[in-house]
Amino acid sequence: MATHTEPSPDRTRTPSGDGPRRGTGRLRGHLIGTYGLLALTALLFLAFTVALPGSFPTADNLTSLLSTNAIPAMLALGAMIPIVTGKFDLSIGYGLGLWHVLTMQLIVVGGWPWQFACLVTIAGGTLVGVLNGLLVELAKIDSFIATLGTGSVLYAVTLWITNGARIVPGPEGLPAWFTDLYTSTFLGLPVPAFYVLVLAFVLWLVLERLPLGRYLYVIGSNARAADLVGIPTRRYSIYAFAGSGFVVGVSGVLLAAQQQIGNPSGGQDYLLPAFVGALLGSTAIKPGRANALGTIVAVTILAVGLSGITLAGADFWVTPLFNGGTLLIAVGLAGLSARRRLRAGAAATRRSLSADGEPPAAPVATEPAPNDEPRHRVA
Template sequence: MTEPRSRRPPRHRRRGHLIGGYGLPALAVLLFLIFSVARPDTFPTLDNVSSILSNQSIPAILALGATIPIASGNFDLSIGYALGLAHIAVLRLVVDGDWPWPLACLAVILGGAAFGALNGVIVEFGRIDSFIATLGTGSILYAFTGWITGGARVLPGPGGLPAAFTDLYDSTFLGLPVSASYVLALAAVLWLLQERLPLGRYLYVIGSNPRAAELVGIPTRRYSVYAFAGSGLVVGFAGVLLAAQQQIGNPSVGLEYLLPAFVGALLGSTAIRPGRANALGTVVAVAVLAIGLAGIGQLGADFWAVPLFNGATLLLAVGLAGYSARRRLRAAGAETRGPVTPPSTDVTASRDTP
């Protein structure tokens, strides 16, 4: 049955929705074509695609982890520090503690989840803003990392690391780096969680309007702690992969992943489901960043081009996220033709503290 013309959204609104939702994937394709034309011998090759997928898999996983607390209206700034400690802990357990590598990986992943839950408890029950709380806990983690390593790198023994452990990152799957399959699998799990299960929907409601969530009976504090625990779990897994990739422990390596992770998460909230932190949008955003960085690298850009690109993209991502949220609010108000207060999805806005 055809929808009555009067109930259809205006054509310009439908067109704006398509541009807002799928403009970022189109940009990824456009950038790939541009750099392929500029560097036809090196950019559109399987080796280059494999290199991009391999190099950007850990930032992509971190960005996906960051989307979980963002959906609940919080930010976890400790993920970079936690990544550094996680990869150090895996190597220390395997090299110095003689732990079997599967047990060491499991302990670090579960430890990441426990630390994430602690972040959630501090934020929700300590009534501390998530920016400040996670920046403080992250600094403590960084200090702890320096203490257990003495500021020195963790090196493997004479026999090296177990081959099965390094294969977690170095092997291939269907001709592509296996780390790319981890990104896709994690994105699928988060998409299912956010779009099809009550837990994800509760997090969106809490992030939009925590007071309204409490009024309808959602235990906001508990689910916010769950969000931080999920983020910590993902960061622990990323730390395992980083250890398998680097094969040495660098106490300060995690900090360089913090900005790209948040750029991907925030920019991803402007795609697929504009105004919401979503897994598919984050994957697309990381793809845009990966293609852009690889392209400017092959064009011979100077070393400062990478932080410039990341910083400018972060500002653009925050601006677009706020614009998408405001546009969605206006559209909801126009459809109801009355005074409404739909949930705010502006990821740049802080949650109200009772």
């Protein structure tokens, strides 16, 4: 008896040899999307090392990189938290200005113990974050508008506290323990670098390993679906803004310890680099979604690039040009990564349906049968 063997569905759909090539292409694309920005950082560092051997790869410059970029890195991580839920906190630059000025005001003018002044400042940053979350989730104000309005109010409070003037310590200066929060070293490295590492680890742990992080990602992906499966989207979104406010409060304390003066407009210059780092970071490590490790990589490439072009003798206007251009590129790449992620998910769903033997939904719904009768009858 002759036996007829039906060809497998995969062989009829895919020409011989095309499957492995397609799999290799997907793997290559995955590696480039995941580690491409990290590789670019290494190449950029190598290029500046070769071009500027006497100034760029020195210990002093590397120490300066770690110290001066700690606050931008922390702000980028803080800005990343609401971005995970699909929201934006534009008040972080104004908040940084207020909280570092308030810290100086309480210590220098009010004579408060520096420990208590720092705690009050951090608590204030957290409360403003909660306020932002309430405005967005309960008052239903768009996050751009709500946080921009909050930021303007924070800037007004900053000007009111300082009367538009800088707060300068007296001849006795600031408490040494307070300034050591930023100026001290640990294991031969600036201690602010360790603040960034600890914050990045905590956010990685929360977002990648705990249910809270998974809920935040689901809310950012599809808030309606999160509601349907029982996730309290409002509460977790407020948590995200509170986390951002907490990080901004801590950054304000560190900025006061670094600059040792209160500058009313000192925080606004940090807004753009923070969002560049957060958005560019969503194209690395976990392409298509904001993540802590990708944000660190993005801040590193920004720090290396700015340091290199500054040491090369670039004019003062190159820095805002670099930040603005990188922001545009970051937004474009973030959108591209998100679309690729959605397409990959849709393709995986189609492959799963095909493997189960179920026909695609669209042709069944629209294509008539040859005998002009419906393909499926309802009894």
